Amino acid sequence: xxxxxxxxxxxxxxxxxxxxxxxxxxxxxxxxxxxxxxxxxxxxxxxxxxxxxxxxxxxxxxxxxxxxxxxxxxxxxxxxxxxxxxxxxxxxxxxxxxxxxxxxxxxxxxxxxxxxxxxxxxxxxxxxxxxxxxxxxxxxxxxxxxxxxxxxxxxxxxxxxxxxxxxxxxxxxxxxxxxxxxxxxxxxxxxxxxxxxxxxxxxxxxxxxxxxxxxxxxxxxxxxxxxxx
Amino acid sequence: xxxxxxxxxxxxxxxxxxxxxxxxxxxxxxxxxxxxxxxxxxxxxxxxxxxxxxxxxxxxxxxxxxxxxxxxxxxxxxxxxxxxxxxxxxxxxxxxxxxxxxxxxxxxxxxxxxxxxxxxxxxxxxxxxxxxxxxxxxxxxxxxxxxxxxxxxxxxxxxxxxxxxxxxxxxxxxxxxx
Numbered sequence: 001x002x003x004x005x006x007x008x009x010x011x012x013x014x015x016x017x018x019x020x021x022x023x024x025x026x027x028x029x030x031x032x033x034x035x036x037x038x039x040x041x042x043x044x045x046x047x048x049x050x051x052x053x054x055x056x057x058x059x060x061x062x063x064x065x066x067x068x069x070x071x072x073x074x075x076x077x078x079x080x081x082x083x084x085x086x087x088x089x090x091x092x093x094x095x096x097x098x099x100x101x102x103x104x105x106x107x108x109x110x111x112x113x114x115x116x117x118x119x120x121x122x123x124x125x126x127x128x129x130x131x132x133x134x135x136x137x138x139x140x141x142x143x144x145x146x147x148x149x150x151x152x153x154x155x156x157x158x159x160x161x162x163x164x165x166x167x168x169x170x171x172x173x174x175x176x177x178x179x180x181x182x183x184x185x186x187x188x189x190x191x192x193x194x195x196x197x198x199x200x201x202x203x204x205x206x207x208x209x210x211x212x213x214x215x216x217x218x219x220x221x222x223x224x225x226x227x228x229x
Numbered sequence: 230x231x232x233x234x235x236x237x238x239x240x241x242x243x244x245x246x247x248x249x250x251x252x253x254x255x256x257x258x259x260x261x262x263x264x265x266x267x268x269x270x271x272x273x274x275x276x277x278x279x280x281x282x283x284x285x286x287x288x289x290x291x292x293x294x295x296x297x298x299x300x301x302x303x304x305x306x307x308x309x310x311x312x313x314x315x316x317x318x319x320x321x322x323x324x325x326x327x328x329x330x331x332x333x334x335x336x337x338x339x340x341x342x343x344x345x346x347x348x349x350x351x352x353x354x355x356x357x358x359x360x361x362x363x364x365x366x367x368x369x370x371x372x373x374x375x376x377x378x379x380x381x382x383x384x385x386x387x388x389x390x391x392x393x394x395x396x397x398x399x400x401x402x403x404x405x406x407x
Contacts, residue, residue, distance in 0.1 A: 181365045201354065201388045202381060205361040210354065221347045221395075 085159035091150025
């Protein structure tokens, strides 16, 4: 398989603290890859770097063979809007917008007409079982309902890669399962790749493959034991 | 799991013959080991001997003779007792893993044991992924999902144990081989 997304020798520090210390990883088209490891192992930093949300100190991220670091900020931003979808543990919906407006937002930013954007947004809300909340503000929804709207929003532009950081961490088991199953189905239907950050083995099991991190490097044992190179 | 109690339960809705019982068992308990016909008839024989079921008819319409069985009063009582009885919490799988780790440290040492734990984890993760696939498949029945949930929860517990044990291998090795 050719890599759709590739990170090579990624290094990133926060002040003096190293978060990534030379991570190599690849994601193929349509592949679901779980990034696992204990708290503070660098998995969220890795996701942010791969998604172009955070710059690496050294090493490089390429998407379809193009180095993200060589793109202008505008080009990188366009890539994030059209090719990438991002989903965090807490949905981060815009509090002043209704559910349908939140989900339609990425389409409007990408130039869709308002009516069409709302129609498509409504279909995605329906897919995640929250169509009846279309006109509600996030403040009037439960955490689980907000997360389902946020998931719909992350998929509405039909991205080629979804970056999901502990997407079900704040959800009850059954709601989390429903959200994850739906993400998997979308990935299979549309050959969308998914980078799924989680510390839970049960969540990682939704992925095709797992990359375990430990102290900012890939841990081939997956057991929190760094094997000698 | 007790096959005889499951058969008593399947008979609680009315008389059935052996073939129907086997099919009902395999339908209701997907992911469980399918029952062999021989096991169904042997179990029915024992239940009849113990007065828990009785023969209630012969059906000759479709091929060979088929004897139907139904629950007796004693059978209903036994079923109710079983359903109300609390099972002893028994982590069988982990105990095999545990024994293997201890023996491995004794006879093969720390490095081999670590290698075993890593390989075992990979097998567990692969099975976890397979079961998650069964659950996530479109059209999975509620029975499939609940059976997969049960197995997943146990594998998940094993995985946590494997992880912790790996961190303790050095300590354990010292204790076992001192």
